[in-house]
Amino acid sequence: MTEVRNWAGNHRYGATAIRRPATLDQVREVVASAAHVHALGSRHSFNDGADSAGVLISLENLAPDIVVDSRAATVSVSGGTTYGVLAEALNRQGFALHNLASLPHISVAGAIATATHGSGNRNGNLATAVRALQLVTSGGDLLTVSRADTPDFAGMVVGLGALGVVTRVTLDIQPAFEVRQDVFDNLPWARVLERFDEVSASAYSVSLFTDWRGDTVGQAWLKSRTDAGARFEGRPEFFGGTAATSDRHPLPGVSAENCTKQLGVPGPWSDRLAHFRMGFTPSSGDELQSEYLLPGEHAVAAIEVMRDLAGQISPLLQVSEIRTVAADDLWLSPNYGRAGIGLHLTWKPEAEAVQNLLPLIEARLAPFAARPHWGKLFHAEAATLAPLYEKLPDFRALAARLDPEWKFRNDFLDRTVFGV
Ligand SMILES: Cc1cc2nc3c(=O)[nH]c(=O)nc-3n(C[C@H](O)[C@H](O)[C@H](O)COP(=O)(O)OP(=O)(O)OC[C@H]3O[C@@H](n4cnc5c(N)ncnc54)[C@H](O)[C@@H]3O)c2cc1C
Incomplete structure (x- = not known):
């Protein structure tokens, strides 16, 4: 197979071929005839989760049929x-x-x-x-x-x-629905941590961008629905941060051209809920990512841990984002049974140094039962992850039932889910 890599370029797929069927019947044929096969999406994951020892199957040639x-x-x-x-x-x-x-x-x-x-x-x-x-x-x-x-x-x-x-x-x-996006600069950490729940409840979607250093959070992005009952009035100040006077990119010094419109200008949900615009490179384009999701009650303590690790993290970091996610009942969801925060890290593309640092971050976040994002870089393997996912045995049984020949299994799944 000619060399195919993920979006970030840090993983080269080891599969023997990529098939791009154009009909459902062709998808069925490819799967039925393969000894090993795995679905490939748009290749935006940062690990080998979408790889296979056999063939990859991409659905990009199937019509959207919405x-x-x-x-x-x-x-x-x-x-x-x-x-x-x-x-x-x-x-x-x-x-x-x-x-x-x-x-x-x-x-x-x-x-x-x-x-x-x-x-x-x-x-x-x-x-x-x-x-x-x-x-x-x-x-x-x-x-x-x-x-x-x-x-x-x-x-x-x-x-x-x-x-x-x-x-x-x-x-x-x-x-x-319509959404307005307001960005605030330089929120004092003391104010944010004192009233973290209030900060994260301030809009339909709140993101905090930080490099963990210093006394202030770099940016707060508030996405507010403008429909009845959810109105957010523009304000010059937000928990000590000042309203941005021009569109921002989460990364300091990077043009905001590839970001969705801010400055409180209402627009369709489809143009505001993502940070980055279709047709433009998202984020920095030259990066790696990790993320850890943990229960809301540990938010402040976990943030303090990350700030404490700033000396090790910041030299490798482009920016971090703190978000909140509601609880769900999906067995392998990092938010299974618990609402909480996501501590995301956009790393410089220094794979080895990042991989070497992840065990320390994971050890320090372990007391908070942090679960890694499945699509990003993490160090933990099945033995560590199993106690964090009470439904993992059921998932393994489900996989054994639907895939008795282990066609869809790959190194990532063996390492992180099945514990082979
Ligand atoms: C710049 C950037 C920003 C990001 N921002 C966010 C963010 O805001 N929030 C967040 O949570 N994550 C974010 N991510 C991570 C990204 O959303 C996930 O890694 C996501 O899974 C990527 O989807 P994909 O279509 O590229 O799938 P791939 O990376 O190609 O595959 C991911 C997994 O999905 C499986 N899969 C793909 N297609 C199918 C299919 N048809 N059937 C069955 N399984 C399938 C693959 O086998 C693999 O296990 C970001 C990534 C990048 C590069």
Whole structure:
């Protein structure tokens, strides 16, 4: 296979071939005839989670086939469709998703497979919107499962590609809404930590950007719905931070051109809930990422740990983001059974130094039962992760049932989920 790498370039896929079927029947044939196969999304994960010892199967050539059912308040879409394409189509028809990640470039099936999330105390991760899935299982058979009718559905959504190739996804939708985005600079840590719950509850979605050094949080991004009951009035000050007077990029000194509009200008949800715009490079483009999700009651103590580690973290860091995510019941979701915060790190592209630092960060966050983001870099393996996921034995049993020949298993799954 010619060299194919993930978006960040830090992982070179070891698979023997990439297949890009254009029809559902071709997807079924590829899966049925392969000894080892794994689904590949838009390649935005930072680890080997989407790799295979056999073939990779990408759904990018399948038509999005976006079908809105306004009575059921759902949209169904081909799994390889990006959130950017889906969001625009939905908005045009007067509908919205509850949230987006920081970037719209990722595929729907790839994002839900790793429990990708945005921010907001009341917003579950993107996988929580999944109402039904269509999967091609290891024999090439079609399996349709739904929240309403399938007993193990909660185990199937954040599936890490271990259960089959997700060819269609049905998501909850709601009427389209408008969002305004306001950014504030330099919030004193003391004020933020004293009233962290109030800070994170201040808007529909709140993100804090920091390098952990010094006495202030670099930026706070507030995304506020402008529909009734959720109005956010612009203000010059926010917990000691001052309102930005021009659009900001989370990374100091980087042009805000690739960011969604700020300065309190209302706009469609599809143009505001992500930080980065479709058609532009998200984030810095030359980076690695890690993230740890932990229960809300430990938010302040965990932030203090990260600030304490600033001397080790900051030399390798571009920026960190603190977000909140609501609790859910999806077995492998880092927010299974608990609402909490995500401590995200955008690293400089120094893979070895970052990998060497992760064990220290994970050890210091271990008392807070921190669970790593499945799509980013982390050090922990199955023995460490198993006690953090009470439904992991059930997930292993589900995978054994749906994939008895271990077709979808890969090194990542063996290392982090199955403990081989
Ligand atoms: C710049 C940048 C910003 C990011 N921002 C955020 C953020 O705001 N929030 C957040 O939570 N994460 C974020 N991420 C991480 C990213 O959202 C996740 O890694 C996500 O899983 C990537 O989706 P993908 O489509 O690229 O899937 P891939 O990385 O290609 O694959 C990820 C996993 O999904 C599985 N998969 C893909 N397609 C299918 C399918 N059809 N059926 C079954 N399984 C499938 C793969 O097998 C693999 O296990 C960011 C990443 C980047 C590069």
